[in-house]
Amino acid sequence: MPFAPNQMVVRRYVRAGRTTFAKPMRVVRDDADGLLLWMPVGTEVAQLTDHDGSTLHDRPLHEMKEPSLVRRKWRHWSILVLMPPGAAYSVWWFFSAEGAFGGWYVNLETPFTRRPEGVDTTDLVLDVVVSPDRSWEWKDEDEFAAAVGAPDYFDAATAGAIRAEGERLIELAKAGAFPFDGAYTDFRPDPAAAQLIGEIIPPLQ
Template sequence: MTWQPGQEITRREVLHGRLWMDHPVTVVADEGALFAIRLDPGSAFTFHDHPFGPHPWGAHSAWGGRQVLQVHRLGDRYSVWKFFEDGVFLYWYVNFEAPVVRDDAGFDTDDYGLDLIVHPDGRREWKDVEHLHVQRVQGRIDLETVGLVLEEADRVIDLLDADERWWSDFDDWEPTARRTPM
């Protein structure tokens, strides 16, 4: 099963087997095990009742002003996002999350809270480090998952250090290009 460029699918956040939030995204490229989607400003969020209460983004009705390319690879506990503002590349953003599960209509994941910003000059900045601990305390993730996320973070750093970014095919992708680099 693959999606077609330009096709609208649904990105779903699922926590402990229950849908918590979903929103539409647009397919940029799909090779099956690796796919890229575009998240556009104004993409409406739909929140669902959940035992963990309101979703952390619950105060927002839609995605904000930045356009984002999200590149996913099956099996990874992260995706790589390319942020733009007014069509200008800002930075890469490694979003640590549950491995995606695909179906015809879209995919499921869940955000672990830990993020890594990689600036155009190569400088790296960890973001929301404390969220990993908070999610464990809240019961959103367990201690084993925390360990797996930290191991994955080490692998990402190793990839960056070796300049072996599997997502580099998207280095030249721009929101206005709307082209598939694969």
């Protein structure tokens, strides 16, 4: 059953049966083209963090000693996130606090599954940053290389498929094809959705 416009949901990353990131977001639309979500800068999110303040960007999950979910504010950019059905990625549109478009972000991830209160996916570590002029660069390549063969991550063959999907999205960006064709770059949320989402993440375990 689709989510309703302006409904608040939680987009979660999960790995090895535990939540690694939780973002409360508002639904813009949910239809055959995908789930489109909005989260303004300043929203409280929860990120898996080790006892020394390190995150999964610093070390893989199996090397963490005492990880727990820590609440913090989402900084820098408001984001509009498109999750196409069955896709191994999401595309994010970045907006400044004043509403200026700042570029795209391709987050490589497993196809999402639904829960009554939101959606789950597993982050595949490698990402692509696309500037407004459609120049691009890989992000987190070192972290991606370190994850290959690590417990709870992926083998070399799967890593090759993940990179190939990123390369396919890069070609779309270079061609100015959807979702890099200017769609949503002038997006403005409904006034209700523009407000900070507030406390909808459930108590952290």
